[in-house]
Amino acid sequence: ANVRRDGASQLGVNSKYGIFWGVSASWDVLSEKFIQNMKLDKVFSSLRLRSSYGKVGNIGGLGNFASLSTYSSGLYGSAGTVGYSQAGNPNLTWETSKKTDVGLNFGLFNDRIYGGFDYYNSITYDLLLNVNIASSAGFTTALTNVGEVENKGFEIDLGFTPIKTNNFKWDVKTNYATYKTKVVALAS
Numbered sequence: 488a489n490v491r492r493d494g495a496s497q498l499g500v501n502s503k504y505g506i507f508w509g510v511s512a513s514w515d516v517l518s519e520k521f522i523q524n525m526k527l528d529k530v531f532s533s534l535r536l537r538s539s540y541g542k543v544g545n546i547g548g549l550g551n552f553a554s555l556s557t558y559s560s561g562l563y564g565s566a567g568t569v570g571y572s573q574a575g576n577p578n579l580t581w582e583t584s585k586k587t588d589v590g591l592n593f594g595l596f597n598d599r600i601y602g603g604f605d606y607y608n609s610i611t612y613d614l615l616l617n618v619n620i621a622s623s624a625g626f627t628t629a630l631t632n633v634g635e636v637e638n639k640g641f642e643i644d645l646g647f648t649p650i651k652t653n654n655f656k657w658d659v660k661t662n663y664a665t666y667k668t669k670v671v672a673l674a675s
Contacts, residue, residue, distance in 0.1 A: 509541025
């Protein structure tokens with residue numbers, strides 16, 4: 488298990504900090520008596536179930552002080568000017584993902600054949616996106632927390648070691664993966 492508290496100056500005053508956490512567990516199935524009684528430990532050299540769930544935050548791509556409205560200097564001909572340079576959003580908060588992963592790893596015949604299976608599901612909400620605003624504000628977009636995206640899929644890894652000596656080892660590996668993204672919600 489883990490817990491962390493992160494802070495970022497890019498975010499709004501009331502939402503600079505986020506608490507993110509995760510838990511994971513695994514089960515070495517071969518250490519169980521009922522598996523040994525079934526003599527499966529003679530075939531499997533390893534067999535492990537694992538699972539994890541957690542919540543992580545992201546602010547990737549945000550400029551410094553993105554939640555603040557800012558001004559910058561410039562020139563108009565030879566005269567100095569000051570103009571609106573960034574439409575701030577004091578309500579910006581962390582883009583957050585809830586992630587689930589379930590998997591199985593196995594080895595057969597002293598790990599001559601080995602592999603794994605993973606299923607994952609990640610739901611990201613409060614996406615940090617530029618949303619259209621009235622151009623009378625001086626800008627056409629403003630950074631806002633909107634939307635939700637779901638990513639899910641599975642991955643299968645298989646390996647085989649046809650030759651294993653003191654001086655030479657030959658591994659053959661392959662994998663297959665799926666990845667499905669679904670936009671659940673966007674800005675209105």
